[in-house]
Amino acid sequence: KFLRKANDLGLYVIFRPGPYICSEWEFGGLPGWLLKDPDMVIRSNYKPYQDAVDRWFGALIPKIKDFQRSKGGPIIAVQVENEFGHYSDEIDHLLFIKKVLQKYGIQEMLLTSDNGRRQSLFYNQALPTVNFQNFQNGKTDFERIKAQSKDFPLMVMEFWSGWFDHWGEEHHGRPENFILSNFEEILKSGASVSIYMFHGGTNFGFMAGANNADSPQYGADVSSYDYGAPISESGDTTPLYHGMRDLITKYTSVKPGPVPPNREKAAYGNVEMLNFMSWTDMLDVMKTVTKDINTYKKPLPMEYLTMMESREGYGQNYGYIVYRRTVQMFTKLEVKGTMKDRMQVVISGGRDNKVLDWKSNYDYTMDVSSHSLREGINYTLDIIVENLGRANYANKGSKVLNKERKGITGEILLDDKPVENWTVYPLTFNRNFIHKIYTNDKYFPLSSLTKPPCLFRTNLKIEGPVPKDTFLQMEGWGKGIVFVNEHHLGRYWSIGPQKTLFVPAPYLKAGYNSIIVFEEEKVGKYVSFLDHPLLT
The missing domain is CATH 2.60.120.260 (Galactose-binding domain-like)
Structure with a gap:
């Protein structure tokens, strides 16, 4: 649908299929089950990893190959892996990915994308592009690419328009004038540029990634991926958007079109919990919906x-x-x-x-x-x-x-x-479990509340036919996860910096909306629905 819409609008697409994508996504977009193999070496020519990559492209590429420009579609280029030069010197792995892409039907120009001075030496196989935020650093990258071939066009594959956050750290915003001044330098240089992120987003569910693994500096990414992007997590234009729009108008022949108004948000107010389920009862309910509870030596x-x-x-x-x-x-x-x-x-x-x-x-x-x-x-x-x-x-x-x-x-x-001999419960909070949790009868009045961890249940009543985007605040609570109408909004945590979870209007309905909270540490009095985000 996305590729078809891009084609209808006359937009070009640079297709970046991974399988590793980074993106502050859980495991960089790779499935955790790869690590069931005790000898797994990801992002390499380790044969079982190659087999998994082949299966992925074998399923994906046939679905999109007819959207290539050579076949009348919007895809004008395809990226090989992602920021590989910062990870490995195993260029043979990039060659493997190239061959698999082409085996399943990719015909367009191939390119790589790297940040900093660690570039994949793959320029004889794919066009090199670079990722950066500071143009002074980027100039060095441009000079290196020109030294490889004066015929290479210059492109910033990822111009970082903001930054992401980790739980327990300060909000990593970037000054608007800093982003705009560096963006202007790119446009003045004549290079092509792709803005990352142009539209902020949300790491719904458990999909947020992390950095600095195996280290006391481990940083778990927050659920919001607003990123300080020109278009916010909830789809609103920002001052940064308008500044970038003005610069594009100044340095290119692109004529700006009308800007749609930002959508109205709703403050639905405070909602008190109705009742709770104990930790023990919650695991008992889990036994009724899964056969994957097993005992291991x-x-x-x-x-x-x-x-x-x-x-x-x-x-x-x-x-x-x-x-x-x-x-x-x-x-x-x-x-x-x-x-x-x-x-x-x-x-x-x-x-x-x-x-x-x-x-x-x-x-x-x-x-x-x-x-x-x-x-x-x-x-x-x-x-x-x-x-x-x-x-x-x-x-x-x-x-x-x-x-x-x-x-x-x-x-x-x-x-x-x-x-x-431990009995292991894989507590994934999948949709079947959440449905069973909400509809069962093992809830008790808050007057008999036990200490967390436990589950809480309530409803948000929305008057009127059309719900609006809103933001859920968990002030007074400790740490946990929230579901609205069985949609997993992500994690909340009192250590911040993120203080609200985005609730898109399509997740809501007129009338009663179910809310499930799994709280690990500290119980609050109510949850609040605001008309604005709190990310710092």
Whole structure:
């Protein structure tokens, strides 16, 4: 539909099919199940990876090959991989991707896209283009390309119009005058330019990526991908848009057309929760909708699970993984091995206040003596590990992408003794589960509220026939995820910087709209629907 619409509007398309795309997307757009292979080497000529790439292009390219310019369509060029020069010197892998693209029908010009001084030496096979934000850095890239061939046209494949955010960090905005001045320099140079991002977006669900994997500086991307783009996350034009539009008019022959007005947003106000479901009941409901809850001798990461019902034996991609076991009194819990990304412990429904994550300096030890466990009594121990996003980027020479398995890889020790036979719940919050959660009868009044983690349920009533875009604020809550009419809006987290989640009007309906909140840490009084975003 997108390619057909572009063609109808007389627009050209540069097709960038990956399979690695970065884009602050979970695992750079690659499927997590690749890591079920313990020897996987992604973005390489490792044969199983090549086979997966071949299957991907074999399914994708036949669907779009008739949209190439040579066949009357809008696609004028196709990109080979993405920013590969910053990751690897294995040029043979780019040659492999080129051959597979052409095997399935790509005929248009091929190009590569790199940032900084690490460029793929593939210019004898594909046109080199560059990515940058600062034109002073970009000039060096242009000079290098001209040295390779004076006939190469210059293009900025990604002119970064803003930047993305990580949870727990400051908002990474860019001054408007800085972006505009660098954009003007590109136009003055005569180079072609593609604005990244031109339209901001949203990492709905669990699709936000991460950076600095395997490091205390790990940064999980927030759900919003507004990016400070010329057109905002909700589709509004911004002052940056109008500034860029004026510069394009000044330096090109393009005549500007009318600018549609920004759509009205709605502030639907505060909505109180109706009732809640306990953590234990939530997992009981999960047993009724999936056959993928299995017992394993040792704790396995998500990717190693056997999920026959949903993935034909492949493992879990997203969400949380829960390791459950019946235990007797213990005072110390320790994970020997790796744990990614964020671990909490619940003992017979009671959550421990300590959280282990990438800042724990690889010491995954918890003292649970405050729970006052007694001898001779059986307790249910739940270890909850969240995948906060597989890395979408890695520097040259790094092997971290090959090790981005989420959950626990190693042993779990209780009072220094290894414990085996864990029942594992792949808590993906898929659509079937959310539907079952909302419609079942295991909810209780808030007057009997237990400590998180737990689920909350309520409804937003919208008067009038046409809902409007809105923004959900979770002020007073701790950390979790939200569903509206079974649509997964993404994560919220009190550490910021993002404070609202975008709710597009098509997700809503006139009348009652269901809201499900999974809260991990702290319960708020209500949720609020605003008519503007809060991203800082």
